[in-house]
Amino acid sequence: MVPVLLALDGGSSKTDAVLVAADGTLLGRARAGPSNHQLVGVDAAVDAVGEAIASVLTAAGIVDPPFPLCDTGVYCLAGIDLPVDEERLRPAIALRGWTGTDLLRNDTFAVSRAGTQSTWGIGVVCGTGMNCAGVGPDGQSVRFPALAELSGDFAPGGSWLGVRALGLALRAGDGRGAPTLLSERVPAHFGQPDADAVLSGIYTGTIPYGQIFELARVLLDAAADGDQPARQAADMLADEVSTFARAAINRLGVRDLEVEVVLGGGVFDTDDAAFHARVADGIQDAAPRAILRRLSAPPVLGAALLGLDAIGADDAAKDRLRAALVRQ
Numbered sequence: 001m002v003p004v005l006l007a008l009d010g011g012s013s014k015t016d017a018v019l020v021a022a023d024g025t026l027l028g029r030a031r032a033g034p035s036n037h038q039l040v041g042v043d044a045a046v047d048a049v050g051e052a053i054a055s056v057l058t059a060a061g062i063v064d065p066p067f068p069l070c071d072t073g074v075y076c077l078a079g080i081d082l083p084v085d086e087e088r089l090r091p092a093i094a095l096r097g098w099t100g101t102d103l104l105r106n107d108t109f110a111v112s113r114a115g116t117q118s119t120w121g122i123g124v125v126c127g128t129g130m131n132c133a134g135v136g137p138d139g140q141s142v143r144f145p146a147l148a149e150l151s152g153d154f155a156p157g158g159s160w161l162g163v164r165a166l167g168l169a170l171r172a173g174d175g176r177g178a179p180t181l182l183s184e185r186v187p188a189h190f191g192q193p194d195a196d197a198v199l200s201g202i203y204t205g206t207i208p209y210g211q212i213f214e215l216a217r218v219l220l221d222a223a224a225d226g227d228q229p230a231r232q233a234a235d236m237l238a239d240e241v242s243t244f245a246r247a248a249i250n251r252l253g254v255r256d257l258e259v260e261v262v263l264g265g266g267v268f269d270t271d272d273a274a275f276h277a278r279v280a281d282g283i284q285d286a287a288p289r290a291i292l293r294r295l296s297a298p299p300v301l302g303a304a305l306l307g308l309d310a311i312g313a314d315d316a317a318k319d320r321l322r323a324a325l326v327r328q
Helices: 042-059 083-096 107-115 158-174 182-189 195-204 209-224 228-252 273-286 299-310 315-327
Strands: 003-010 015-021 026-032 070-077 099-106 121-126 130-135 141-143 260-264 291-294
Touching (some): 042 070, 070 083, 099 107, 107 299, 141 228, 158 182, 158 228, 209 228, 228 273
Parallel strands (some): 003 070, 121 260
Antiparallel strands (some): 121 130, 130 141
């Protein structure tokens, strides 16, 4: 079969690529390294996209590919937060000549489309960071800068929650804060004697700063066990999730519709029922008919569905692709 669509979902840790035929048949799937240009630079990000494409061609058994490889390419990449990001990436991608038409989107649009049954809806990603994007039934789209505190994000994701966990443990120890289960659980997570040792480890680099995201789960578990300082922090993050979704709902004018709101990212893996309930209540207060969905499919599915939407593929093609990618 001949590919008509190349779709990629790229982020801070990996880049997934798929090749798809006109009838939705999955021809190949592959993964390469990170392609968030804000972290690795434009050249390295585009190189990672190229590595993912080379690997997916191999997976599809295409030895001597033509260029462009196919008519449509969908590049859903983390870090496309502002128009200037697209201005930097678009010419760099176009120069490679991989696809006839290059559709560039923030990766949150891939999360949203991967979890919706229709071609429109809202996606909120809460992993290391947080972002939100949405498409209305009329095709109008909304997104947010998602540059943490710089863009007004008051509780920007799991890294923030991890920092808060350490902060609460430290404050409990030095008298600035209330007693908390985190005083024992934060150092125990890293095999350290106390929170001060964790702070020292992160400061000196013996504990990689990126591992602070792991403390988000520690905090949410403590909140579920009734710890009040942890509960307050978890509530702040839940409120920020619903605030993003509510803003998108209002901007798209879909308060009275059955809007699908897709929740993706590692923070939503928590078993803290109160966290999930607070998110749901906040969203459904703005849109009582909203349908919340926890993302279970890979986001690259959403990138590919955006491509199939763009070329006018039928529902059977989309269902075939969804079945193939969810099954793997």
